Amino acid sequence: MEKSKESGEVLGGSHEAKAPPYHDFVNDPEMEGLTLYEKKALLVNRELDSHGMGKYQWHIFFLCGLGYFIDLLYAQAFGLVAPAMKQELGFSTVAEGDLFSSFNAGLCAGAFVWGFLVDIIGRQYAFNLTVLISSIFGLCLGAPSNYSGILVLTAFVGFGVGGNIPIDTTITLEFLPQNRRFLLAMLSIFQPLGVVVSSGLAYGFVPKYACGTGGLGADGKLLEACSKVAAGAPCCDKANNMGWRYLLFTIGAICLFVFILRFVVFNFQESPKYLLYRGKDEKAVKVLQHVAEFNGRQSTVTMAMFDALTEEDSSIRSGGSERPILAAGSSQLKLSWGEKLKIEFERYKLLFSNPTMTRLTILIWITYMFDYWGFSIAGSLLPQILLDKGREISVSTATTYRNYVIIYICGIPGVLVGALMYGVPLVGRQLGMIVSSALMGVSLFLFSAINTRASNVGINIMEYFFQSMFNAILYGWTPEAYPAPIRGTACGVASFWGRLFSIVAPKIGTVLLAQNTNGPLYLAGGGVFVCTVSIALMPRKYMGGKSF
Secondary structure (H helix, E strand, O other): OEEOOOOOOEEOOOOOOOOOOHHHHHOOHHHOOOOHHHHHHHHHHHHHHHHOOOHHHHHHHHHHHHHHHHHHHHHHHHHHHHHHHHHHHOOOHHHHHHHHHHHHHHHHHHHHHHHHHHHHOOHHHHHHHHHHHHHHHHHHOOOOOOHHHHHHHHHHHHHHHOOHHHHHHHHHHHHOOHHHOHHHHHHHHHHHHHHHHHHHHHHHHOOOOOOOEOOEOOOOOEOOEHHHOOOOOOOEOHHHOOHHHHHHHHHHHHHHHHHHHHHHHOOOOOOHHHHHHOOOHHHHHHHHHHHHHHOOOOOOOOHHHHHHHHHHHHHHHOOOOOOOOOOOOHHHHOOOHHHHHHHHHHHHHHHHOOHHHHHHHHHHHHHHHHHHHHHHHHHHHHHHHHHHHHHHOOOOHHHHHHHHHHHHHOHHHHHHHHHHHHOOOOOHHHHHHHHHHHHHHHHHHHHHHOOOHHHHHHHHHHHHHHHHHHHHHHHHHHHHHOOHHHHHHHHHHHHHHHHHHHHHHHHHHHHHHHHOOOHHHHHHHHHHHHHHHHHHOOOHHHOOOOOO
């Protein structure tokens, strides 16, 4: 494909497009005060805005949504299989926390590593590798007959899953038109779907293929692990307790199917904004042409437009500093390793570029820390708490698993309300997060005070509704607050802090659970209220502005 240097016209093929006159975009008032990268990103935004929600955007939305789906598919599964696993393998209630801590350690490492990598190696590789790793180790997860082997595999599954949310929100944002950013919040609708599917599969597998009847022997007592009883005595062995293994094998197969959709079925293109800040303007133009063609349109962005902006910026800076900058086009690719390293450090400085941005970054970290603190305790220990409370009032194991499905399906309307709040100008995002986090905390405290069949379902519906609403807004808004050169890193580090607290919280929660059923609920509720305060203190100027 050839390009006319004078006009910026792309010759050959069906992507014929002319650049607007030079002054139409170089002297555009909207570009005044913007950096070179931001000017080029503005042209990308306008191009994608002109597409609306085309076929390519919908494909990206659903494929990234499946990353959210896998995140909660596994997170819920470990809570659902822990009681049956503990009964067969004979580890203590306190040691049960090691399962969740192992998963969260993997999630923590994954969020940190993939968050940085997605801004260095690109969105394309990270998009596929995270799911591939999850599927490989997930398919092996039901095989071991000892707890140590399960913990190691669980950590590797977590490493793959941990990159999903920071990567998928970043990718979705960078292909969405600006007026459809509420769909970032809608990505979270895949999380309760993941929980529902996980709970539904558990309902079908775990009670049916469990030791005895609902884990109970003929005498009505809970069957113990074979390692805990005398030889020949009735016990819970692997052959009669395959339900939790079937569940984990099935989830691993689902992950493999998602990888095939992402890597084989769909031709995912690198983010044009990533290519821009890496100086690969020509590749960015080709991506925009591919997206336009996929959507049945023609791209209006040409290399001549990017070249004009680069030349204008170069002439402005010719008498001043010649330090390397982001998005400098082909000249950026010719820089020495030392100069490229300087650009990398400049990227990381964006997290703390001014006092307001520093305040925003620190408050986001605190929010993620205590959000994950609260919901990791609730998510990992709630199945055990519901099971314990249910037995106190004679609720069967099968009924309890059915209740999980009822509770978690109510996260879907929670996400929808979060997306609606996303659309309220100026205050919608912040107000939505304040209200939902506060009511999530209230529901956790209410659950600790009441134990009836109706309350065990009703209060938990309330808790998961507001948890889903809060996380939908938080996960959707976080990448908006940062520019593309640092977006993946910012989301990954925030998620890292949350995952780090998720390692500690279940350990403390299981210690409290061994002493008192309600202890973990107080611990989770208190953490969620910290989120309410941190969100209230966030600077409003970063709520819903332009995304570069």
